[in-house]
Amino acid sequence: MRRDYSVSRLKAWMCRQAYCIVQGWSICVLAWTAAGCSVDTVSAGDAAMPPGSPDVASLAPDAIIQWPDAAAGGDGACRVLACNSAGAQYCGDIPNCGQTLHCGQCPSGLECKNSICAGNCVTCNPAGGDYCGTIGDNCGGSLDCPATCPKAGWTCTDHICTAQPPFCTPVTCATTSGDHYCDKIGNGCGGSLDCGNDCPTGWDCVNNICVGKKPICNPLSCTTPTGDHYCGTVGDGCGGTLTCGDDCPAGWTCDTDHICKGLGGVCTPSTCDPAGGHYCGKVGDGCGGTLDCPAVCANTGWDCVDRVCKGSIVFCEPLKCETASGDNYCGTVGDGCGGSLDCPLTCPKTGWTCDTDSICKGALPVCSPLSCTTPSGDSYCGTVGDQCGGTLDCPLTCPKAGWTCDTTKHICKAQPPVCTQVSCDAASGDHYCGPIGDGCGGSLDCEPPVPRRAGRARTACAGAMRQLAMPSRPA
Numbered sequence: 001m002r003r004d005y006s007v008s009r010l011k012a013w014m015c016r017q018a019y020c021i022v023q024g025w026s027i028c029v030l031a032w033t034a035a036g037c038s039v040d041t042v043s044a045g046d047a048a049m050p051p052g053s054p055d056v057a058s059l060a061p062d063a064i065i066q067w068p069d070a071a072a073g074g075d076g077a078c079r080v081l082a083c084n085s086a087g088a089q090y091c092g093d094i095p096n097c098g099q100t101l102h103c104g105q106c107p108s109g110l111e112c113k114n115s116i117c118a119g120n121c122v123t124c125n126p127a128g129g130d131y132c133g134t135i136g137d138n139c140g141g142s143l144d145c146p147a148t149c150p151k152a153g154w155t156c157t158d159h160i161c162t163a164q165p166p167f168c169t170p171v172t173c174a175t176t177s178g179d180h181y182c183d184k185i186g187n188g189c190g191g192s193l194d195c196g197n198d199c200p201t202g203w204d205c206v207n208n209i210c211v212g213k214k215p216i217c218n219p220l221s222c223t224t225p226t227g228d229h230y231c232g233t234v235g236d237g238c239g240g241t242l243t244c245g246d247d248c249p250a251g252w253t254c255d256t257d258h259i260c261k262g263l264g265g266v267c268t269p270s271t272c273d274p275a276g277g278h279y280c281g282k283v284g285d286g287c288g289g290t291l292d293c294p295a296v297c298a299n300t301g302w303d304c305v306d307r308v309c310k311g312s313i314v315f316c317e318p319l320k321c322e323t324a325s326g327d328n329y330c331g332t333v334g335d336g337c338g339g340s341l342d343c344p345l346t347c348p349k350t351g352w353t354c355d356t357d358s359i360c361k362g363a364l365p366v367c368s369p370l371s372c373t374t375p376s377g378d379s380y381c382g383t384v385g386d387q388c389g390g391t392l393d394c395p396l397t398c399p400k401a402g403w404t405c406d407t408t409k410h411i412c413k414a415q416p417p418v419c420t421q422v423s424c425d426a427a428s429g430d431h432y433c434g435p436i437g438d439g440c441g442g443s444l445d446c447e448p449p450v451p452r453r454a455g456r457a458r459t460a461c462a463g464a465m466r467q468l469a470m471p472s473r474p475a
Helices: 002-019
Strands: 020-023 025-031 039-044 064-066 077-079 093-096 099-102 111-113 116-118 133-136 142-145 155-157 160-162 184-186 192-194 204-206 209-211 233-235 241-243 281-284 290-293 303-305 308-310 331-334 340-343 382-385 391-394 404-406 411-413 434-437 443-446
Antiparallel strands (some): 020 025, 025 039, 039 099, 093 099, 155 160, 204 209, 233 241, 281 290, 331 340, 382 391
16 A cells, blocks of 8 residues: 555656646646546636745645735645545545646546545444544545444544443454454554554565465364364454354354354363373363363373374374274274374274274174173173273172272272182183183183193193183273
8 A cells, every 4th residue: 555655656746747837827737648647637726826825736745835824815724635635535626725626537436425536435333443423424424423432431532432441352463363463453442553564474464464375374264173163254364364154063053253162962072181182272172162271291201282292102102093902993083192093994893883983883793792790700890891892881889799990900809718719720620721810800811731641732722711801992
């Protein structure tokens, strides 16, 4: 805007040099030719001008000159106008300092009202503020606005409603959405804020907003980085706007901050410490709200990276798509170290399918879900995997007297004489092999039996074998 105004002033000066003819009173034709001049004319008025009157046509627009006083036939102080002057675009013949300014017709789309080219007339309540009292309407007329401001706590100052916090929220040059204002803007309280021209490197000041393009900025989409949804019209993070409409998920509503919000039943709010990871700093809660999590990660050696606590292999053990309990992840899941794990969407076990929680699930007859009591008579406690990709919620109190819940392995345990501990050699003379329950909630890993005689070594497990399954839900 400032550059365009300077160019216009230069063109006007060049036109004066080419077309101004001084004959007594100056007759100056500021003719914008086909090469770039307008059709503005300044000529002497009809009345005889007093001696010593200045040559208006030779002065720059907006200059303040002193005419002879009224007793000498002048009109005192006067400001020299141009057809585009003082924030207005004039039309028709304008009296100016004893002479007449011929401004011609208005550009297409504007209408000449009271010698001013009028387009969008001012209202008493434009976006961003309120006028009060009698003001010009930007259409050549006047506008009578209420003397009392409509917002509580606001007062009328120089025909503009102003306030102080807490009745208003002051605007800053850098917004919470990451945008930056530039030059002079409204301050949100009826005044103005000078943000200068300190846009980030590579950004341009366009309509008082710093605007950037890729690769210096990445425009937002209608889905937030945390998976929530914007609604209505919001800033796009690059100085532009993003129109997201009103397509919130079913059961969600568009809040005043232009983010879709949900309640219990349609969404499950997250916590700072969800299963398998930890957030840090401010993050979305999965229901359109925010979580203010500790900025420092609780795990030793972990760092806060992009609002997620992350650890290296020195401080954590990343998950694999196949868990130690035999379950399988599918799709993209957290890797247990603050990163992500990309697993196949097709489950490796026949008849199993990938569920919405990114865990492969099965059902009878492709798998046999566990119960809280094992075939060997042991009992699970707390939440464990059910061997079909789901979970099994068992009582924390063990059913047998004297038994307690081992919260690390989620199985009830005891010590003799409350329980009878077994060994790999059964009382019947049989020999167990492989992993078995020890009768007290623990496990034994039995070796193959010693050969009974030369040439007849038992190389396979025989007889009854009691094996304890202790699955755990993938973290």
